[in-house]
Amino acid sequence: MSDLVIDARKIGVTFKVLGGTIEAVKDVSFTLKKGQTIALVGESGSGKSVTARAIMRLLSKRAMVSPQTEILFNDKNLAQASPLEMRQMRGNRMSMIFQEPMSSLNPVYKIGTQIAEVLRIHQKISKDAAWKRAIELLREVQIPDPESRVNQYPHQLSGGQRQRVMIAMALANNPDVLIADEPTTALDVTVQAEILNLIKELKTRTGMAVILITHDLTVVRQFADHVYVMQHGLVREEGPTEAIFTNPQHPYTKRLLGSEPKGRANPLPEGQEVVLSGDKVRVTYTLRRGGAFRGSYHQLQAVDGLSLQLRRGETLGLVGESGSGKTTFGQALLRLNTLSGGTVTYRGQRIEAFGRKEMKPLRSRMQIVFQDPFASLNPRMSVRQIIEEGLIVNRIGTSADRADRVKAALRDAGLPDTILNRFPHEFSGGQRQRLAIARAIAMEPEFILLDEPTSALDLSVQAQIIELLRKLQAEKGLSYLFISHDLKVVRALCHRVIVMQNGKIVEEGTVDDVLERPSTDYTRRLVRAAFEIAT
Incomplete structure (x- = not known):
């Protein structure tokens, strides 16, 4: 022993x-x-x-x-x-x-500073040596351009990149x-x-x-x-x-x-109206590299002229590696970040130039489930307050009506309706993700952006959420933009798939065409890693 x-x-x-x-x-x-x-x-x-x-x-x-x-x-x-x-x-x-990397990394310190701190606390090495080692570690965990990324803050990285930093x-x-x-x-x-x-x-x-x-x-x-x-x-x-x-x-x-994702999306009726469309959408960020006195700036094209159409009752999958621009593109369509170019149309209305005031009437009809539930749920609010907040802001129903909708949303998301007075920190990661889904569906929206909604869920709950999303779609004609890296869930839930790499669309088509007959090497690599045991 x-x-x-x-x-x-x-x-x-x-x-x-x-x-x-x-x-x-x-x-x-x-x-x-x-x-x-x-x-x-x-x-x-x-x-x-x-x-x-x-x-x-x-x-x-x-x-x-x-x-x-x-x-x-x-x-x-x-x-x-x-x-x-x-x-x-x-x-x-x-x-x-x-x-949850966003709640584990300190938002006010650079990535490199946080890694170097771990090294210097336990090893007797200089600041320069610790910084160089931090860059090496970022390279080892496949962070692109580690020399620039080491100077960035956690919010400037994607969810997957933050996890790699951890x-x-x-x-x-x-x-x-x-x-x-x-x-x-x-x-x-x-x-x-x-x-x-x-x-x-x-x-x-x-x-x-x-x-x-x-x-x-x-x-x-x-x-x-x-x-x-x-x-x-x-x-x-x-x-x-x-x-x-x-x-x-x-x-x-x-x-x-026996809980692997099963089944396929409900068939989409012919001639469904277009709910959301984007045309040549571009999002550009300015990044800084180098020190305080010799720093230089360069442009990062996070979303590079992308277009899509989403119909009523359709689930459109957006897949690609971490940092490929999936979440940025999705949030640009919901006007949660600033477009550098292109147009966004929601139900025939151009919204790319809308400000906060103009978007407010549309917010109850367009909902989002974020990737990191711990960061998106207010830790000071109870479950009831979190789910009811959107109903109160949009003046939906009486107090009794809202209480009923909160309980119904919790049950729909696979949670008991007896947890109204508990707080987010009292739940596991998967349970928090279900709270985020309950908050979105309580508003009874027409369109939901689902950003990795099942990534924190175990397989049996994944299957429940997939069935829930299918059921809600069939009953209410909901449209979903489903961002994920889990191609098994995409196959079970989506009608069409768009494959992204480095801010561009490399392939798109029906689920069967893209996942069973991929036409690009990049998609073939993604499919092989998802459905075969990677070695």
């Missing part, structure tokens, strides 16, 4: 909530050996992330760890370690990649243990394979042990040695990866493995 790195026994975590307590984790035990990858899998809210945070001692003040809990790391019980000992260990011998910070000091909490959730499939292979290579080279928390079973099957299946804070089943996948024993494990 000399290669045993972590021996966790009887982890139990209880949270104080209004009106009582919630047992989030109950009697979870596992072992982790040098060079091994174990995976914690299960539905959103099953206790995976709470278990990981208990190991790192990063739980909130309202969390109570069971007195029986033992977390032996190289024979030292972390459950009883002092705050100083934990600070010396975190980011050095143990690192964690968090699920991965670079976690790997900076070659830790003994890496806890990866949904490390590839915000990444496109090709970069996902590259990042996981980078972790695999480091693991082989340094003997690093990995705890992988994910809902992507393809990733688990390829990269994990041992799997622990969790539900309601308990380990329902555990064993070697291949044994779990080929011969699952527990009914919950069987259901989890």
Whole structure:
């Protein structure tokens, strides 16, 4: 047992909530050996992330760890370690990649500064050496143009790029243990394979042990040695990866493995009117590179003359690698950022020049579900306030009517209607994403921009959300612009697909044409990475 790195026994975590307590984790035990990858899998809210945070001692003040809990790391019980000992260990011998990069990165510091800080705290190196190493780390995690990106702030990067920055910070000091909490959730499939292979290579080279928390079973099957299946804070089943996948024993494990996205979009009736169209839309950003006195500026063409048409009752998929301009294009169509050129038409009305005042009457009919639910939900507002806010602003219904619509939206999004007085931080990442979907559908819009709406959801909830979106579309004639890197979900939900790369459209057509008969090398690479196990 000399290669045993972590021996966790009887982890139990209880949270104080209004009106009582919630047992989030109950009697979870596992072992982790040098060079091994174990995976914690299960539905959103099953206790995976709470278990990981208990190991790192990063739980909130309202969390109570069971007195029986033992977390032996190289024979030292972390459950009883002092705050100083934990600070010396975190980011050095143990690192964690968090699920939500925007809430984990400091918005007021440059990317390079934040990576260099991790290096300088734990290593005796100069500022210049730390900065150079930060650029190398960004290059290792496939960030394009790292010399420029190192001077940028988190809000200037896409969701996937922010996640890669978090991965670079976690790997900076070659830790003994890496806890990866949904490390590839915000990444496109090709970069996902590259990042996981980078972790695999480091693991082989340094003997690093990995705890992988994910809902992507393809990733688990390829990269994990041992799997622990969790539900309601308990380990329902555990064993070697291949044994779990080929011969699952527990009914919950069987259901989890059978939850891949299925089916296709409802057929689109002929002659449907165009709801939203964009013609030669351009969005340009000015970026700065270099130091304070020798800096220079250059133009980044994020969206380069793109056009699309979206019909009533249609779902149009927008796919491509992280940083390809998908979200920027979608937000330009909703007038959430400034166009450099082109036109946008909503229901026959030109809106590209509309200001905030002119757009306000249209906002209730055009909704958006953002990629990062933690950043888009107000942490000071309760669930009821979050979902009801849009109804109040647009003067929809009486107080009783609004309360009914809030509860109905929660139920439609797969959440109980008894959570009205709880706050966003009390929910898991997947549950927060469902809150964001509930907020959008409560307005009963005509068009919804869905920006990676299922990226933070486990497979069984993904299937529920896909069915929900199909049902709402059939009942209300909703139109969706669906931005995603998950081509399995795109195949199940979309009628047509547009493939983007570097701000341009490289291919478009029906789902069957693009995903089964791709005509460009780029699309073929995306499809291969999504539907085959990447190596």
